[in-house]
Amino acid sequence: MNKEIGITVKKDQDFSEWYSQVVLKSELIDYASAKGFIILRPYGYVIWDTIKEYVDKKIKETGHQNAYFPALIPEGLLKKEGDHFEGFIPEVFWVTQAGNRKVGERLALRPTSETIAYDSYSKWIRSWRDLPLLLNFWNTVMRAEIKSTKPFIRNSEFLWQEGHTAHATEEEAKKEVRNILEMYKKLIEEELAVPVLTGTKTEKEKFVGAIYTTTLESIMPDGLALQMGTSHNLGQNFSKPFEIKFLGNDKQEHFVWQTSWGVSWRLIGAIIMMHGDDKGLVLPPRIASIQVVIIPIHYKEQDIIPVRKKVKEFVIKLKQNNIKVYVDDRKHYTPGWKFHDWEMKGVPLRVEIGPRDIRKEEITLARRDKEEKISVNENIAVDKVSILLEEIQNNLFDNAKRLQNEFITKIEDFVEFKKAIKNKGGFLRANWCLESKCENEIKEETGADIRVIPFRNEDVFGPCVYCRKEGKKVVYFAKSY
Amino acid sequence: MNKEIGITVKKDQDFSEWYSQVVLKSELIDYASAKGFIILRPYGYVIWDTIKEYVDKKIKETGHQNAYFPALIPEGLLKKEGDHFEGFIPEVFWVTQAGNRKVGERLALRPTSETIAYDSYSKWIRSWRDLPLLLNFWNTVMRAEIKSTKPFIRNSEFLWQEGHTAHATEEEAKKEVRNILEMYKKLIEEELAVPVLTGTKTEKEKFVGAIYTTTLESIMPDGLALQMGTSHNLGQNFSKPFEIKFLGNDKQEHFVWQTSWGVSWRLIGAIIMMHGDDKGLVLPPRIASIQVVIIPIHYKEQDIIPVRKKVKEFVIKLKQNNIKVYVDDRKHYTPGWKFHDWEMKGVPLRVEIGPRDIRKEEITLARRDKEEKISVNENIAVDKVSILLEEIQNNLFDNAKRLQNEFITKIEDFVEFKKAIKNKGGFLRANWCLESKCENEIKEETGADIRVIPFRNEDVFGPCVYCRKEGKKVVYFAKSY
Structure with a gap:
């Protein structure tokens, strides 16, 4: 591409x-x-x-x-x-x-x-x-x-x-x-x-x-x-x-x-x-309209019929398991071009089926969320697809959760606050006196506002981050879209 | 009501x-x-x-x-x-x-x-x-x-x-x-x-x-x-x-x-x-979100439990047969009031289940499209519901088709045309010369326009209904919404 x-x-x-x-x-x-x-x-x-x-x-x-x-x-x-x-x-x-x-x-x-x-x-x-x-x-x-x-x-x-x-x-x-x-x-x-x-x-x-x-x-x-x-x-x-x-x-x-x-x-x-990543979109399997894309690989004339047959069989099995599958059988595009195209479109799992896979009774699976390509025996391929889709869903959430955690910074005072907003961004977890005066002035000085007062009652750990009067609530500040 | x-x-x-x-x-x-x-x-x-x-x-x-x-x-x-x-x-x-x-x-x-x-x-x-x-x-x-x-x-x-x-x-x-x-x-x-x-x-x-x-x-x-x-x-x-x-x-x-x-x-x-009719809406079964409404009938305290039980059983059976059913168990409304309410809303079939039905192992069915109320043995009730829904769908179409036929009038000349538009309306099936001058003048004089030139080639049966020059096509005139 x-x-x-x-x-x-x-x-x-x-x-x-x-x-x-x-x-x-x-x-x-x-x-x-x-x-x-x-x-x-x-x-x-x-x-x-x-x-x-x-x-x-x-x-x-x-x-x-x-x-x-x-x-x-x-x-x-x-x-x-x-x-x-x-x-x-x-x-x-x-x-x-x-x-x-x-x-x-x-x-x-x-x-x-x-x-x-x-x-x-x-x-x-x-x-x-x-x-x-x-x-x-x-x-x-x-x-x-x-x-x-x-x-x-x-x-x-x-x-x-x-x-x-x-x-x-x-x-x-x-x-x-x-x-x-x-x-x-x-x-x-x-x-x-x-x-x-x-x-x-x-x-x-x-x-x-x-x-x-x-x-x-x-x-x-x-x-x-x-x-x-x-x-x-x-x-x-x-x-x-x-x-x-x-x-x-x-x-x-x-x-x-x-x-x-x-x-x-x-x-x-x-x-x-x-x-998303540098190659484009990455869709969580549960939200993807195409969860699995199959790219048939046949460079030689004699491979076309057996590859097509194998693809067809596999599609039926996937559909029986309620897996949303799409076969990219466009001519005039090389398999490599298609790989990149579907990577950009964020399809969670790519399946390659070529003559070598057929010979070895295998199917090749490539995850979108990791640089990982495996071959599995065709008898267990459908189960493996289900497991991988589940794994991808979980992996995406875990990564996002890790990112969220890294972006929550406990802040004690306003010097720290300003530095954190400038250097790192994310959620600044801080104490607040409940006065809108402080909220307004913080917004004016840093561009950050209070995104959320958490339902979960978090223990106040000091005075108001801005006015130093009594901290009444732990809240999450951030700059936002 | x-x-x-x-x-x-x-x-x-x-x-x-x-x-x-x-x-x-x-x-x-x-x-x-x-x-x-x-x-x-x-x-x-x-x-x-x-x-x-x-x-x-x-x-x-x-x-x-x-x-x-x-x-x-x-x-x-x-x-x-x-x-x-x-x-x-x-x-x-x-x-x-x-x-x-x-x-x-x-x-x-x-x-x-x-x-x-x-x-x-x-x-x-x-x-x-x-x-x-x-x-x-x-x-x-x-x-x-x-x-x-x-x-x-x-x-x-x-x-x-x-x-x-x-x-x-x-x-x-x-x-x-x-x-x-x-x-x-x-x-x-x-x-x-x-x-x-x-x-x-x-x-x-x-x-x-x-x-x-x-x-x-x-x-x-x-x-x-x-x-x-x-x-x-x-x-x-x-x-x-x-x-x-x-x-x-x-x-x-x-x-x-x-x-x-x-x-x-x-x-x-x-x-x-x-x-629709004088009681209100009549919905064709295939388009109705509620195909069957069940009205439980229990005037006496001791009837409530057995009636509810029977209703529940019947609902399960109907749902197993993909029939869209709704139970109207609103209190503070009489069965009679509910009958009228659902008639106005056009539900194709009403089911009544009361103590007498239970005693006789029957279920009472009332069609919305006809004044017809029958009791059937509960063992065949689901099948009967399916058959009746199909019959209602067909009956509505047949009635509409009859109406359409009655409203297609073959017209030979413009005197007839004007009379028909004035007295009866509907489609006037007439010959046309293909000139928009005739089309415009007919519209001006009668309010009717050419609704459709039929795909089906209908044999011309005379001169243009307006100018009396050669009729080239049979078309359908009507006044319209």
Whole structure:
């Protein structure tokens, strides 16, 4: 393969350029003509579809249903919850014309659906019998990105799901917030092989309009934190302005308790950054649409038929074991070219079948996550493939976990803090007095903010890292995407 | 059930009001706050999901892949194919502001994706090895409706799929156009139980930018035609302005040949209109998310446990036979109320299980499509359910087919034509000279246009219905939605 076609920079030398090349050259995305927008190409779409299937199944099992709300929200509706509106206003796209006519009231392109959904919830919910209302929307949201954009991480339109639930009691809403976060954690750690820290956001960093926000935070190999998903307790902040009331069992009217939560295609960005290497993408087997690619090798005419036969037999066996397999039988490309192409596309396991393998009754397996190529007897090849896929999944997670651990630095004072942020990045584990003054000034001086207040109560080990007053909580600071 | 909660008008007395009540009261949709937009509620969403699954499976089997393109298209791109742009301009929503800033070039909300997709196709396609390119997008499109709106039939935003393919030869593109139309026909007739006429559109009625458009047309019970889906041969009309070229096997550069095609949630509208009755929705079993609803009947305390046990056993058996079953065990609602509720929601088959059924080792089955209630021995009940579901599917199609036949009127002259359009509506089967002058004048005088020139060559039976010159084709006129 031509050097120019492969990735031309090393991951640890120019991370940002490496990332751009991987997303483009592995054909996950392309840039669209409107600035800040990307096109999700088929190879990227199937990854999103896999994530979608997982989440869709899990939420349906717990009683949630899907619905679709319009992409356009009248300005008056968006304004109904004041903080929420103020938070989103800088990035809202506005429709002001339809054909050659001016529209009456400006229409916002959905930056998120709280307001338009809750306008309906107030009509649909009448009695306790209508609760809980557990809805989810698969759609895209549009937020004009003013800062620099980055595929999957920061775009003016992104694919996501947004859950919006209404409950009779505060307790139930709180439980929903946590259950969803747990589901996201399983998805991200077990399927995507990316470890997360979970906890709550500070007042400053919470979702505009929420009582509190719970979050999943990961650290990327360049030492920047990435918010992977959030689950918000909205309390009655929206049910009051939107008048979402129900007649309780007690014959009294009550406002509902609400939650909202979402993950987006940003998760694909995390997979790329976390697992990719100098050859390109590396996909965790559980998320890969092609887990095994078979490259038939036949340089001589007489080898073609026996190789094809052997390939066919092996494909059947793999499919019987629910392994997602693809045979690359393209002509006009050499096996070597194909090796590189599938390495770039991150397929976890490559199988080579050539005349020598047939003679020796073997099959050759090459792992994507390690420089390791083995030959195994064809009778045990399918079992070996299953075992290797499992091993690759675990290995990717272990590597990512090691990286996460290396990127958590215990910090005692602010001199150390500044040095660590400058030299190494990552999560700085430090004590905090709970004052937003300190949080703001740290952000201003270092660019780092509090990513997460961990659920797990960690013992305070000293005074506030900034003001030296009493440390009340151990929190994780980081600079982030 | 309270009369006001049920449908309060008869289908054959006020079709339009009946339709509005059914879509709202069966909770398929609700109106959104922005005029012309609707909300797809969970019960409507699952119907769309079923249609989506069907189409997605079929197109994947024939090598198509999904992708996602942005919702916003720069004006310059939309203008690139002149006819196309002129056709869509009256209904395009325009984004002119982002936050408090004016956007440079106006951005159109996607009314369809030809232009934005083909801009990328010109980059992705280089050689004959890149062909055919067979992509599909599941998304929504936005077209400001200036005429009156109607849920599912005419809205300012609708869910659909749009396929966009590029081929090396004209022959291949033509074949794709027909194969897709065939797939749609199977979906609509076999799953939705709605018969269609298939053929091509006239020059006047074709898709703006196409060489020709093939179409599926159905007649609704009010005598108006509904376009169910279209599949377009774009020829090289887009590949030339967008410069989508490939290096052929012959070492020469060629422009690709293209197709585009789509069906939308309008299909749900057709199901409602075609099969619904005075009690509400009637869903064909193959498209119903709930095929069988079980209503446990226990007025006395001592009946609860045995009834629950029997219900549970029957549910297991139905699920083993892949029958989609739902048990309505809501308290605080009487069985009678539930009967009406599920009738309104159009569930094909209702099962009642009460103490008397248990005593007699029977199960009671009530069809939604007929006033027919039978009791069968519990040993054959599952088989009977399967048979009845099949019968209901066929019965709905047969009724719809009869309606279609009754609505096809052979017309010899224009006096007859005007009378038929005024009194009865439906398809008027008539001879046409192929002149658009006649087509236009008929439209002006009667409101009817040529819905379809049938694929099946029907023998001309006289002169042009309007100008009395030589009749060249038998075509189907109708007024339409």
